[in-house]
Amino acid sequence: MKVKAQASYSIVGDIIFSGPLNTTKHMIAPGEFYIRWTPTQDNLGDQAPICFIAEAASGNKGEGKGPGKADTHSGDSGMIDSSLKEDDENLIFKNEITTFEDVRDIVTRKHLWEVQFSCQYPKRGNVTLGFTVHRNRTAITEKGFGTFTYIFEFYPDNLFGQMFDPSLYPLDYDVGDKIYMQIEAESSVNNTVLFVESCRASPYDNPNYQPTYSIIENGCTVDPTVVIYSPSHNQQFRFSIDAFKFIGLHDQVYISCSVILCEAGNPDTRCFKGCIPPPPPHHRRRRAALIETGVHLVSQGPLRLRSTPEIESRVTGLNLNLAFIAGCLLAAIAMICGVMIHKFKRVTVQYQPLPTTEQ
Numbered sequence: 604m605k606v607k608a609q610a611s612y613s614i615v616g617d618i619i620f621s622g623p624l625n626t627t628k629h630m631i632a633p634g635e636f637y638i639r640w641t642p643t644q645d646n647l648g649d650q651a652p653i654c655f656i657a658e659a660a661s662g663n664k665g666e667g668k669g670p671g672k673a674d675t676h677s678g679d680s681g682m683i684d685s686s687l688k689e690d691d692e693n694l695i696f697k698n699e700i701t702t703f704e705d706v707r708d709i710v711t712r713k714h715l716w717e718v719q720f721s722c723q724y725p726k727r728g729n730v731t732l733g734f735t736v737h738r739n740r741t742a743i744t745e746k747g748f749g750t751f752t753y754i755f756e757f758y759p760d761n762l763f764g765q766m767f768d769p770s771l772y773p774l775d776y777d778v779g780d781k782i783y784m785q786i787e788a789e790s791s792v793n794n795t796v797l798f799v800e801s802c803r804a805s806p807y808d809n810p811n812y813q814p815t816y817s818i819i820e821n822g823c824t825v826d827p828t829v830v831i832y833s834p835s836h837n838q839q840f841r842f843s844i845d846a847f848k849f850i851g852l853h854d855q856v857y858i859s860c861s862v863i864l865c866e867a868g869n870p871d872t873r874c875f876k877g878c879i880p881p882p883p884p885h886h887r888r889r890r891a892a893l894i895e896t897g898v899h900l901v902s903q904g905p906l907r908l909r910s911t912p913e914i915e916s917r918v919t920g921l922n923l924n925l926a927f928i929a930g931c932l933l934a935a936i937a938m939i940c941g942v943m944i945h946k947f948k949r950v951t952v953q954y955q956p957l958p959t960t961e962q
Contacts, residue, residue: 604638605631608657620655621694621724652722654696656687693723737769738903740789745896751790753862755903758783761832763841773855773907776846786901788838788864796837796867798822798874800898802860806853810900818844819860823878837867848908857904865895 608615615634620626625641638653688695699719741753756766757774763785767774776782788797802818803810817825819842824831828845840862849856865874872895 604640604653606636606638606655608634608636608659615657615659617658618655619658620653621696622653623649623651626653652724654698654722654724656696689726692727693725695721695723697721737772738901741899741901743896743899747894748790748792748795748864748896751788751792751864751896753899753901754785754787754789755858755860755901756785756787757903757906758785761841761843763832773905775907775909777909778846778848780846781843782846782906783843784841784858784903786840786860786862788862790838790864794867795864796874797840798863798865798872798877799840799842800861800863800873802858804847805857805859806849806851806855808857808902808904810859810902814849816847816849818858821879821881822876838864846906846908854908855905856908857902858906859900859902861898861900863895863898869894 608618618636620628620638622640627639629637631637640651742750744750758766761783786799799819800822801820804816804818805812818829819825826844830843832841834841863873865872869875
């Protein structure tokens with residue numbers, strides 16, 4: 604939208620406007636501006652009011668004068684008179700358009716056409732931002748290995764044929780379901796092998812958050828449900844675990860793994876040594892130059908955990924048992940009350956002599 608502001612005794616320096624999100628202004632000439640709005644998918648079908656006031660300065664002073672003046676560009680010459688008010692909830696712009704023949708005139712004797720209108724904009728509103736929770740591949744550059752990429756994905760079964768669509772995240776699992784995962788390295792360097800040194804689970808997208816649950820540590824499986832599957836090549840690692848839930852109010856799980864890319868078959872690499880006990884405290888392993896990369900962190904998630912049908916059936920069965928027990932107790936109480944009332948009536952009944960009539 605093009606806006607042109609013109610004042611009779613001052614210079615228009617800027618405009619103040621109000622509008623929806625993603626609305627910007629750009630000066631194209633003194634007193635002329637473009638107001639642009641970039642709508643989002645959520646704005647389809649909405650009506651978006653845009654209100655503005657022209658700021659004018661007299662001489663060298665930077666005083667803003669209002670109401671401002673703006674040409675309506677309606678075919679006839681015209682001026683727009685804007686004022687801003689507010690209440691507890693809204694900003695209220697009131698405008699009046701007045702037409703005349705020449706903006707340089709001071710007086711006129713012809714009939715003026717005046718249109719009054721107003722619009723309001725709420726002071727408070729909800730702002731939403733869409734984002735993709737699925738993690739993209741991680742690209743890394745290291746000396747001797749060039750640029751390589753780690754890809755961490757979840758799969759629906761142990762065939763590892765088609766990964767889950769990123770649009771399905773967060774993925775929903777029942778507690779106890781199998782979670783199938785694959786970590787893969789893509790590198791232009793031949794004769795390399797991928798090694799997963801550790802994998803941990805956290806209720807938040809922060810591997811340093813406590814508590815974390817260890818799945819693999821020092822190349823050794825820690826979780827008893829871990830199953831490792833044969834990869835299609837040396838730069839893949841496939842495994843699964845049974846879905847679990849952190850105790851408390853957490854219903855999401857993120858998986859983070861530390862991985863290394865090594866020269867295949869070299870006995871001096873960490874990859875070749877496989878599962879080893881944890882090093883002593885303050886021990887720092889030296890990395891052999893050009894035969895293995897540093898340790899890199901890859902993560903994926905979140906996984907959203909549901910209650911299992913078994914637990915739900917137990918809860919339902921427990922509720923039925925409680926209802927049955929409560930019904931039996933109520934019946935027993937009713938029977939006891941009935942017996943007590945019957946005994947009370949028998950105690951209160953007494954024999955009385957009938958009146959006789961003497962002949």
